[in-house]
Amino acid sequence: MDLNTVVEIRDARDPAPWRPGDAWLGGGTYLFSEPQPRLRRLVDLSRTGWPPVELHTDGSLEIAATCTIAQLSRFARTLDAEAAPLFEQCCRAFLASFKIWNMATVGGNLCNALPAGPMISLTSALDGECLLLAQDGVRRRVRVADFVTGAGRKDLAEGELLRSITLPARSLACRTAFRQASLYGLGRSGVLVIGTLDPVDGSLAITVTASTVRPVRLWFPLPPSATALRAAIGAAVGEGEWFDDIHGLPEWRCHMTYHCAAQILRELTEVKR
Known part of the structure; x- marks a missing residue:
């Protein structure tokens, strides 16, 4: 769907003050699915260059908010962990076309906060923790189970960005x-x-x-x-x-x-x- 109220798209790599009518643009599968009359500018995250998935030395797994469902699915097939099958089960719970798989992001699924969001299911079940970045540079961490507070509601301030989700090695x-x-x-x-x-x-x-x-x-x-x-x-x-x-x-x-x-x-x- 065309968003005919949007007058500007800004690259997220170029800092600029956040203003009313701004929205983060990840995969855009939800954003472009229905009218968004309040939006005036999109801040595009697609060229941030964040690694989709990183396995840290302590065994924890960090999933970038911009990681697509297809990228997560491919990575999980190579993951040597007892919980690895759960990734594919949750990816398949989308029941979405390959076009959605290749555009929809893990972060977008969490931030939409829909009850049926399977990335919410995956990351909350594995005791995941969200890394949130505020406009003034302040960072905070919130458990996924606490990040989603209701249907369509999440613990995310105006202009705050979900950067990544970390899953502990023990999970x-x-x-x-x-x-x-x-x-x-x-x-x-x-x-x-x-x-x-x-x-x-x-x-x-x-x-x-x-x-x-x-x-x-x-x-x-x-x-x-x-x-x-x-x-x-x-x-x-x-x-x-x-x-x-x-x-x-x-x-x-x-x-x-x-x-x-x-x-x-x-x-x-x-x-x-």
Whole structure:
């Protein structure tokens, strides 16, 4: 879609004061999908030259906000980590064309803060941390699970930039389980639940997305019983936080979340033969 209110595109490498009507431009797959009448200038991040994915010496993984889904998928195929399959599972949860895969960015998916955003699912499940850059140069770090605060809402100030997401080495070493549910075969995720089992201390994390307006990450020092897990999810998801739209009623999303979480608990706690 043409954005006929935009009068200027600025290269993000050339600093300039932020002003009302500015917006960061990454892949643009959402930005150009519908009218944006408030926008006057786009600040283009495509030529920043940030490495899409970096594996640090401490074993942590840093994903640039400008990393595309296609780049992340290709990298994950070479990643020697127990959690590597989860990357492709979440990339495939887009159910998008190759054109979207090659343009849509990880940062854009987080900043849109849509409940069904699978990069939110991936990075919150692996206990990711966002690096945010303010216009005055101040940096701050926020856990992905806290960065997305509601449907379309995030902890991002005016002019602030999501630079990257870092996944700790310990999370990458976890055994993972993935469940996704949609109302129809190629539909948007109505429920997406991910479990991670820490090989060091046996702790379990269950992350609920798509069915809730924000990511809900529950950590247990030891795997709970099915009854305790169900109670923990019910207590963590507040009144009105089960998402309600054309892709699923809250009651269905709640039921399927409990069902998927129970399956994940069984999968991750059964003895591997």
